[in-house]
Amino acid sequence: MTVSDREPRVITSVLVANRGEIARRIFRTARALGLSTVAVHSTADARMPFVDEADAAVHLPGNTPGETYLCGELIVEAALRAGADAVHPGYGFLSENAGFAQAVIDAGLTWIGPPVDAISSMGSKIEAKKLMAAAGVPVLAELTPAEVSAAELPVLVKASAGGGGRGMRVVSRLEDLAVEIDAASAEALSAFGDGTVFCERYLATGRHIEVQIMADQHGTIWAVGERECSIQRRHQKVVEEAPSPLVERIPSMRAELFDAARKAAAAIGYVGAGTVEFLADEAGNFYFLEMNTRLQVEHPVTEETTGLDLVELQFAVASGARLPADPPATVGHAIEVRLYAEDPANDWQPRTGRLHAFGVGARRLSGAKSARGDENVPESRSTPRLRVDSGVEDGSEVSPYYDAMLAKVIAFGPDRTAVARRLAGELERATIHGVGTNRDLVVWILRHPAFLVGDTDTSFFEKHGVGKPVDDAVVRTSALAAALADAAGRVGPVRVPSGWRNLPSQPQCKSYRTGDAVHEIAYRLTRDGLVADGNIQLVDSTPDRVVLEVDGVRRSFEVAAYDGLVCVDSSLGSVSLTPVERFTDPARQVAAGSLVAPMPGTVIRVGVQVGDTVKEGQPLLWLEAMKMEHTIAAPADGVVGELNVQAGQQVEVGAVLAVVGENA
Incomplete structure (x- = not known):
């Protein structure tokens, strides 16, 4: 790769305007290139690994994204203060914010990303689809929400700004459309500062296919390879792979996808790494969804199949380097x-x-x-x-x-x-x-x-569920191993297990909780060995490892005890157990019908008042935590007797949000 003599940029130090995994990923390539690294971090992230791994770090006071990683002015100021001469946005947060990119450039820093105009062009999904249609890229027709008819159902309500599944709703009944549009708009406004939404035809069994783009400042555009990311929950990806099983099956599809992706990039003068996302059907027909003007979360599968370091290429292109004429073939x-x-x-x-x-x-x-x-x-x-x-x-x-x-x-x-x-x-x-x-x-x-067999469309979980819980017999055997490890940890100088008796006696008892279930474990250790439910023999036990013979098959159980938690790993699976106290602290008990917060978060909506009559399963409150919205529903028919929160309030896990009592 050669560097053009047209205003090459020399990068010596890069600030990563992000956190966690992607910050560490970019730091790794930066170190390999001999660059120094700068992290920014919130108060909550002060001890996270990415902060320690940077050469320098700047604290952004506060915890929420709005106070920290979404505050562009503070990040630019941090870069200047730390002596960085470039900013890499990673993905999420401000990575597709044209205003932030312009602020970085105005500060005299190198922006490791596409041109500001390209970001702006793709910032509105509504306008992006119009641009793509004009460029000859296949698109799904946009539907005006007020004009959707029953014949066009189901439809997908989508936020025009942002992504990651926020502000998206599938609507199958016309009478639900208005309510879902309002909900999607409110969520989009909260997440992206823009409540604009639109509708398009929903393909319930579509395939999510995307093409990795890399383009330089001299007109070369690579379609590096495609990925399939169809298995999703809440419109967020869970499994990603390259190449796509669907594209592998349809001979002409790859060339057509690559051509459409290059047209999309050329239409907006794209430079750098980006991803053009499509929704495809089983016949190989595909339609433009959006263009992510940044590095994608799933970029490693492309790196592994091409041998490229996409972050290194981002640095090179931002410095003015030329790409070779063609990308490497995938393997x-x-x-x-x-x-x-x-x-x-x-x-x-x-x-x-x-x-x-x-x-x-x-x-x-x-x-x-x-x-x-x-x-x-x-x-x-x-x-x-x-x-x-x-x-x-x-x-x-x-x-x-x-x-x-x-x-x-x-x-x-x-x-x-x-x-x-x-x-x-x-x-x-x-x-x-x-x-x-x-x-x-x-x-x-x-x-x-x-x-x-490659049957991985977007309805995977609707078709197949979300797996099965660990078998109850495995949980009980793991709990027995945990009890035996605990007993081994209380052995004195003489190697005699706790509870050992020369003559028959009462069993040792221990209780563990998994989810809502409590497992009572009873056993005795005698001169003839372990006496417990089932055909189980004790081979050996230490505080961190128990070997059992179960139905004639020997298995090892690795046991790790922490404060209030015991984790047991074996070839049967991993089980997390909470020891049950013999006597419950009355202060920890909550009234029947209490709705408790399942996680720390922010109350974003309250749908009831004290005295309202509610039905079992009726949504009462909505929490936002970890970039997702969660519904808190009534546990039974009854009347709202207490309401302890209001919209905008922060709550801790276990906090009693409301109490639903019996009808009078």
């Missing part, structure tokens, strides 16, 4: 899953708290380092490998202020099925203690027959 297959701190079985509610332990792969990994080391581009593009791009490590706090994604785990290999199998196995063996995640869900997806 093999890569799959990425997003590990979220959330509960898929409970309406995807996010989880917060301390992440006691986090490790994926053959060794405990740190940040965006891969299992093969700190290199981004492998020595051989045919070697199977695992990569972990993480924003957390042992001891990290997962706060309620930001997105629930903890890490991205990526596997690469020559064959899609082998890659899915490898990734599922590595995730199943991962150590993730302290915060509930979607780990079991993504393992289930990767092993699902529909996924393995």
Whole structure:
């Protein structure tokens, strides 16, 4: 790659206007290029790994995005104060904010992103679709909300500004349209400062296909490769892969997609890394959705299949470098899953708290380092490998202020099925203690027959559900291992297990909670060995490892005890247990019918008043936490007897929001 003599920019120090995983990812490439790095961080993020890994860090007082990572003036000021000469926005936050990009440029800094006009052109989805239609890119016809007819249903209500699933609603009944438009508009206004929404035809079983674009300042536009990101929850991606199974199946589709993506980029004079997103049907027809004028969360699968470092290319293009005429060909297959701190079985509610332990792969990994080391581009593009791009490590706090994604785990290999199998196995063996995640869900997806044959449209969860909970027998066996490990930890100098008796006696008892279920564990240790429910024999026990023979099969259970939590990992699965206290503190009890906050967050709407009669399942309150909106519904028919919150109020997890009593 050569650098043009037309106003080349020399970059020596870069501030990353972001946090977590993407900040660490950009820092890694910057260090490899010999650049110094600057982080900005909120108060809540002061001890997060990305702050420690930067050469310098500037505190942005406050916790919420509006006070910190969305405050462009403070970020530009931080860059100047720290001596940075470039700003990389990452993804999310201000990455697609034309005003911020202009402010960076006006300050004399190099903007590691596309031209301001290109960002503005794609900032409104309504205007972007008009531009794309004029450029010859296929689009879905825009529907005016007030004129939608029953024949056009279902429709998708979408926010004109922003993305990430915010301000989106699927409407199947005409009588629901007005209410859903109002709700989508309110959410869009809160998230993006713009409540404009529009409607388009909804493809219930569409495929989400996107093309990675890289363009330089000299007119070269690459279509680097396509990705499929169809498995989504709440319109947010969970599994991403390259190449697309659908595109692989339809011979002409890739060339047509690439041509449309290059037309889209050329139409707005695009420079840098970007993604053109399309919605496709099973026949290979596709329609423009939006263009993300930034690096995409799922960019690693493109890097793994091309050997490129897209962040390095961003720096090069921003410095004035020329791209070669053609991008490298893709090789093999890569799959990425997003590990979220959330509960898929409970309406995807996010989880917060301390992440006691986090490790994926053959060794405990740190940040965006891969299992093969700190290199981004492998020595051989045919070697199977695992990569972990993480924003957390042992001891990290997962706060309620930001997105629930903890890490991205990526596997690469020559064959899609082998890659899915490898990734599922590595995730199943991962150590993730302290915060509930979607780990079991993504393992289930990767092993699902529909996924393995490439049947991965956007209705995947509606068709197949969200997996199955861990079998009750596995939970009970894991709880027994936890009880035996606890007993082993209380052994004195003589190696005799707690509860051991020479003669028959009362069993040892221990109780653990998983979700709403309580598991009572009773066992005795005698001269003849372990006496417990089932055909189970104790082989060995220590405070952190118990070996049991279950129905003649020997298994090891790794046990980690923390304050108020016990995590048990085995080949049967990972189980998190909460020890149940023998005597309940009366101060911790709440009245029957209480609606408690499932997470810290902000009350954004209150739909009832004291004295209102409500029905079971009726939405009463709406919370916003970790970039998602959550509905708090009535637990039963009754009357609102207490209402302890109002719109705009911050609440902590476990706070009693309201109480619904019986009808008088």
